[in-house]
Amino acid sequence: MALLEVRNLVKSFDRGTVLDGIDLTVEKGDVTAVLGPSGSGKTTMLRCLNYLERADAGTMVFDGVSYDLRDAGKGEISALRKQTGFVFQSYNLFSNKTVLDNVTLGLTSGRSMDRKEARDIGITELERVGMQDYADRYPVQLSGGQQQRVAIARALATDPKIIYFDEPTSALDPELTSEVLDVMIQLAGSGITMVVVTHEMTFAQNVSSRIVFMEGGNIIEQGSSSEIFDSPKEERTREFLKLNG
Amino acid sequence: MNTWQLLVDSFPKIILPGLVMTVPLTLISFSLAIVIAVIVALIQYAKVPVLTQIARIYIWIIRGTPLLVQLMVGYYGPSAFGIKTNGFAVAIVVFAINEGAYCAETIRGCMESVPKGQLEAGYCVGMSYWGIMWHVILPQSFRAAFPALGNSLISMVKDTSLASNITVTEMFLATRQIAGRTYQFLPLYLEVAFIYLMFSTVLEALQRRGEVGLGRYDNGTSGS
Numbered sequence: 001m002a003l004l005e006v007r008n009l010v011k012s013f014d015r016g017t018v019l020d021g022i023d024l025t026v027e028k029g030d031v032t033a034v035l036g037p038s039g040s041g042k043t044t045m046l047r048c049l050n051y052l053e054r055a056d057a058g059t060m061v062f063d064g065v066s067y068d069l070r071d072a073g074k075g076e077i078s079a080l081r082k083q084t085g086f087v088f089q090s091y092n093l094f095s096n097k098t099v100l101d102n103v104t105l106g107l108t109s110g111r112s113m114d115r116k117e118a119r120d121i122g123i124t125e126l127e128r129v130g131m132q133d134y135a136d137r138y139p140v141q142l143s144g145g146q147q148q149r150v151a152i153a154r155a156l157a158t159d160p161k162i163i164y165f166d167e168p169t170s171a172l173d174p175e176l177t178s179e180v181l182d183v184m185i186q187l188a189g190s191g192i193t194m195v196v197v198t199h200e201m202t203f204a205q206n207v208s209s210r211i212v213f214m215e216g217g218n219i220i221e222q223g224s225s226s227e228i229f230d231s232p233k234e235e236r237t238r239e240f241l242k243l244n245g
Numbered sequence: 246m247n248t249w250q251l252l253v254d255s256f257p258k259i260i261l262p263g264l265v266m267t268v269p270l271t272l273i274s275f276s277l278a279i280v281i282a283v284i285v286a287l288i289q290y291a292k293v294p295v296l297t298q299i300a301r302i303y304i305w306i307i308r309g310t311p312l313l314v315q316l317m318v319g320y321y322g323p324s325a326f327g328i329k330t331n332g333f334a335v336a337i338v339v340f341a342i343n344e345g346a347y348c349a350e351t352i353r354g355c356m357e358s359v360p361k362g363q364l365e366a367g368y369c370v371g372m373s374y375w376g377i378m379w380h381v382i383l384p385q386s387f388r389a390a391f392p393a394l395g396n397s398l399i400s401m402v403k404d405t406s407l408a409s410n411i412t413v414t415e416m417f418l419a420t421r422q423i424a425g426r427t428y429q430f431l432p433l434y435l436e437v438a439f440i441y442l443m444f445s446t447v448l449e450a451l452q453r454r455g456e457v458g459l460g461r462y463d464n465g466t467s468g469s
Contacts, residue, residue: 090362094363094366105372
């Protein structure tokens with residue numbers, strides 16, 4: 001059974017429909033890259049899946065449990081979020097917390113884990129992203145790439161079943177994107193289920209196992225990475241890949 | 246009596262009520278005010294139904310009426326119902342309620358200026374709303390509110406002189422009593438002004454040190 005199954009996700013803002021009935025399936029271990037032009041609804045879709053936005057309609061089955069993406073209670077949402085991780089475009093590290101506290105707060109406050117145990121996990125995850133030497137620094141003392149690596153460690157610390165990445169390298173200078181991508185490539189190799197909204201074509205082509213191409217609030221085409229890149233069926237996908245390739 | 250001699254003799258008689266009345270009144274009232282302010286700010290930030298409306302009415306009334314009138318109402322109001330009031334206790338409560346309303350607005354404003362991404366990040370690591378408030382939003386708001394709260398505290402030291410109107414023998418009432426006996430109004434009022442200035446200067450110095458201490462996470466070079 002699929003880890004994540006989204007059916008008929010619909011979302012409108014005042015300016016119009018952003019998601020026009022999205023169906024999406026993610027298998028355990030998949031690394032799914034979500035591609036598409038700006039304004040195609042990629043980020044909104046990701047945010048709806050973690051209830052950062054309320055959908056107007058839609059259902060989701062996550063790890064065998066059904067969720068209504070429009071009406072869900074606080075308890076359900078909180079239970080869901082405890083099984084997911086989210087990496088933001090603008091990192092959103094807690095600016096008043098040290099690097100280590102950023103990584104452990106979800107454990108100590110969110111899950112009442114004792115500080116010692118949380119600390120060990122925190123250090124391990126910081127080592128995984130190569131940031132262990134910065135444990136006592138504050139976010140403002142780090143470069144964007146370092147902040148995003150800490151944000152990834154923070155998402156990993158709670159041992160989520162899936163991690164959503166919302167354009168994780170879009171806010172970074174070109175020379176800083178590679179350090180973040182390297183971490184993501186390493187994660188992809190370790191079997192973590194990832195859904196990555198991205199403009200990084202190289203990452204999508206070489207690292208992700210599946211591609212979802214979106215435009216105008218719809219999924220135009222989806223398939224394995226090689227299918228989409230080598231023989232896209234839809235004209236729009238071909239155009240997009242040519243322009244961005 | 247020689248004016249200088251009067252100033253020297255009166256100094257301990259003014260500063261003593263300052264130390265036993267003005268300072269405790271300020272510190273106790275301001276601490277209570279901060280507690281009130283945090284609760285009222287949280288209620289509004291979280292948009293708790295009914296309580297938010299009550300909070301707005303509270304702030305509206307307190308900010309819209311003079312502090313002196315609030316002191317008078319607090320002092321004479323209960324006696325209308327046959328309850329005897331103590332000036333010092335009334336002053337503590339009225340100053341706390343008054344300052345609480347202003348500080349609530351300061352803190353609420355700072356809470357709302359914390360980027361929304363901080364709250365979202367808290368949700369996404371599995372924290373509860375109130376957990377995020379406590380660990381993330383409130384500490385950041387306090388950092389931002391600190392200079393404005395310091396301002397409020399310094400104002401309050403001086404506002405406590407109004408408590409002289411409800412029989413609290415703080416510095417200003419002590420000064421007025423000496424002036425009334427000696428008819429040396431100007432030198433004594435200048436003297437008490439100087440003592441208020443000293444108290445405020447100490448607080449300002451403390452505020453600056455506090456800001457340096459709190460500044461640790463927003464110093465240094467910012468990321469790209």
